[in-house]
Amino acid sequence: MARAPQIETVISNFTPRFITSGVPLADFEEATAGLVDWEDWLPRWSGRAEIHEALGHDALEEARGLSAADHLTTAALLYHFAKFMAVQFPEAMRATHAKAVECHRLALPHMEPPGERVAIPFEGTELYGNLRKPSGIHKPPVVIMVPGLEATKEEIFGYAPSLLSRGIATLPVDGPGQGEAEYHLPIRGDYETVASAIIDWIESRPDLDTSRVGIFGVSLGGYHAPRAAAFEKRIKACVSISGAYDWAENWDKKSDLNKEVFRIRSHAKTLEQAHEIGKTLTLRACAKNITCPIYIAAGGLDRITAVEAANQLAADVSGPKVLSIIEDGNHVCHNRPYKVRPQTSDWLALQLGE
Amino acid sequence: MARAPQIETVISNFTPRFITSGVPLADFEEATAGLVDWEDWLPRWSGRAEIHEALGHDALEEARGLSAADHLTTAALLYHFAKFMAVQFPEAMRATHAKAVECHRLALPHMEPPGERVAIPFEGTELYGNLRKPSGIHKPPVVIMVPGLEATKEEIFGYAPSLLSRGIATLPVDGPGQGEAEYHLPIRGDYETVASAIIDWIESRPDLDTSRVGIFGVSLGGYHAPRAAAFEKRIKACVSISGAYDWAENWDKKSDLNKEVFRIRSHAKTLEQAHEIGKTLTLRACAKNITCPIYIAAGGLDRITAVEAANQLAADVSGPKVLSIIEDGNHVCHNRPYKVRPQTSDWLALQLGE
CATH class of the missing domain: 1.20.1440.110 (acylaminoacyl peptidase)
Known part of the structure; x- marks a missing residue:
């Protein structure tokens, strides 16, 4: 069958x-x-x-x-x-x-090292994250980790060890439309509001170095991260892996399942409405405002986010950039983890080092 | 084709x-x-x-x-x-x-933690191992790691992190017939001679606790480890995963490739000669002399070493034992790593703890 x-x-x-x-x-x-x-x-x-x-x-x-x-x-x-x-x-x-x-x-x-569940105030409600700090390091830098459309903080957790071993605290967060927040907060294009709330919370933590905050996102999180960096200048370094430049532009090419998942998590009644919400997820007008260092990675074989998105983002940004196109990589380069994970971890350690 | x-x-x-x-x-x-x-x-x-x-x-x-x-x-x-x-x-x-x-x-x-290549004197020549010590622990216990027939110290290295994280130094060694030693030293049944040479070497290291030495072997190494424990009383704990009890007893059921690999690495001219050498790999007469604590694991679906080998070994030993038959495990339980790796690591940490 x-x-x-x-x-x-x-x-x-x-x-x-x-x-x-x-x-x-x-x-x-x-x-x-x-x-x-x-x-x-x-x-x-x-x-x-x-x-x-x-x-x-x-x-x-x-x-x-x-x-x-x-x-x-x-x-x-x-x-x-x-x-x-x-x-x-x-x-x-x-x-x-x-x-x-x-x-x-x-x-x-x-x-x-141990992890700690944290609650981050956001627009009258709370977002949840899991904070881990590297062993033996006083006031470490911290990286906000932003999962993709169907991912959650429990999945993107897998990227934490390589950052922790390089002296960086890790903070995967379920943002609007994701994980624990998906039932009461829909996906939204202006992730800078989320990042600002997270960094406000980081500033309340005396054990983290607020002057060294990075953001790391994959897939839909690879859109959210640069979007946040364009507006939230407390972000000192940004990694975007297989993120969309303009999420709705290839709407017709998305799988039915992908569109339906987006519809549900954007709290849209219809696919048409979901498509309209999707149009708010765009870097077109704001990518030029990204001035912090950014590492942009994409897979040449990606069937979900076209590799052009990475090229467009890299062309627009105003600050230092690394553009890494992994020709034999698929979406998020999950088939070539060794071509993005160590590299982005090393790069973040360099950007956020003292 | x-x-x-x-x-x-x-x-x-x-x-x-x-x-x-x-x-x-x-x-x-x-x-x-x-x-x-x-x-x-x-x-x-x-x-x-x-x-x-x-x-x-x-x-x-x-x-x-x-x-x-x-x-x-x-x-x-x-x-x-x-x-x-x-x-x-x-x-x-x-x-x-x-x-x-x-x-x-x-x-x-x-x-x-970093690793160190070490040379271990053995019968006028040298064996090579890779020593790693857990961070921040003075004079840690150490576990000798014995690979299988086609494995080497570079493969069994994969078991090291879970021991290191539990405060145990790890020492994978290429013994006779294995890895770097396979060209000049044939496979031999009396692995106790090898273990004794390794422990003599450990005693030359002031940074290791000679009173807390364990041995860990998988597949053919799962034969070598208890064989060594039967004779070498400086071994304080033994783990055997999918080891043979009497290596040659199921000779006819072995694959042609398996037999040929054994022939080459036992330096035999013919398969008949290899079979004879294989008969020297037996715990039949000596398993009763094993008095240190032993953890015996085997997979119920193992097509290479019958699960009876674990039962026979467990029946013979004279000291404390754990017998763990993983019903849905294959050879070395590589399909169920989570049913043997954490468990044997925890058990070794308990046996070799101060």
Whole structure:
């Protein structure tokens, strides 16, 4: 029997993403083997997540903290991918999302270095992030990490270790339309308002160096990050990987699943309305205002964000820039992590070093 | 066209091993896509390794040490898997092996914590190992890491981080028939002689705690480790994953490639002679002499070492034991790393703690 088109979309686009993010290979293979119906995606992945969750709870009970952290972050990642595009099943999506958040939250204090869940005031409500600080460094710089459309702070967490090992604190945040905020705050184009709220919060932390704040985004977060840098001048360095220049310009080429996920997370009633909201996600008028150093990376084989977006952004910015086109890279270069992850980490360490 | 039987053997047995060991998914997929002839295996994998090697040298030149270490250990791993069973092509195998050793060696001082290449006197010649010590710990315990038949110290290195993070120094060693020693020293059953030489060397190091030495082996190393523990009483804890109890007893069930690799690395002229040498690899008479704590793990789906080997070993030992049969695990449980790696690391930390 033919696989559902959603499964085709997800597997053909994202297999390297799953593995590079930390999904054990056999979990991926066994969760997707023989999968035909899209409605089975979520329970199959959740079933794998439960194994790791149980191992994590065993480890917690036995005070094996490092193992608990490993098991529970893997459980969170699998629960996350179980529901990451399951917008057709809102109740199951939300319940599974809660498990992802809970597993990751339980893991945080046992990580090395430990993590801390933080609440960031934003327009009368709160955004949630997970802060980790590098060991043994007084008042480190900090990088705000902005996930993509179907990602969350629990997924982009995978980029944290290479920054932490280079002396940089990491702060993945669920912004409007993302993760814990997606139910009450829709996706919006003016991410500078979000970044400003996050940096206001950073300024309340005496243990972080407010003068050395960077922002790092992938996919839709790769749009949000430079958008924020164009307006919020407290940002001292920006990394954008596979971000859109003008999100709606290739609307017709997006997959049905991608458009539907955007519709739900932008709180639009119709695809037409979603398309209109999408048009507010643009760097066209503001990219020239980016004056901080920026590292722009894109994959030459990207089927989701055309590589031209990176070229356009690089052409517009007014400050120092690195433009890295990975010819054999796919969306977010998940198939070539070694061509963007160490490089952007080193670059951020250089920009935000004392 | 049908794939060569060697390729079938390697891919069907070892795909999870490659990925769990750290081979990027797309490297594996692209190195093996459309592969038909066994003689193409080595150059295809070497081609992928060269990419990482070049990135590593770039990083070295730019003093980006952590990135250099990452790139070069990946390069070493890919060169290793390029040649790991390519015994039919001895010149190419040896040249590629030299590249694996060289890349890993270049990476060592840039790892966090750093590594150190060490030479261990053994029967008038030398064995080579790579020592890493956990950060900030005075006189840590140390675990000798023993690779399997086609593995080397550069592959079993992948188990080091979880031990290091638990305060244990790690010492992967190429023993007789393995890695750098395979050309001048054949596989031998009495690995206790090797372990004793390694521990003599450890006793020469004032920065290691000689009273807290463990041994950890997988696959053929999962035979060597308990064999050593049966005779060498300075070993205080032993981990054996998917080790044979009596290596030759299932000779007829081994793949042709497996037998040929054993023949070459045991320096036997014929398969019959190799079979005879294999018979010296046995715990039958000595397992009862194992008195130190031992953790025995095996996969219920193992097609290379029958799970009975673990049961036999556990039945024979005289000291404290953990027997962990992972019902859904394959050989070395590479498909279920999360069911053996954190657990054995925690167990070793407990046994070797102060």
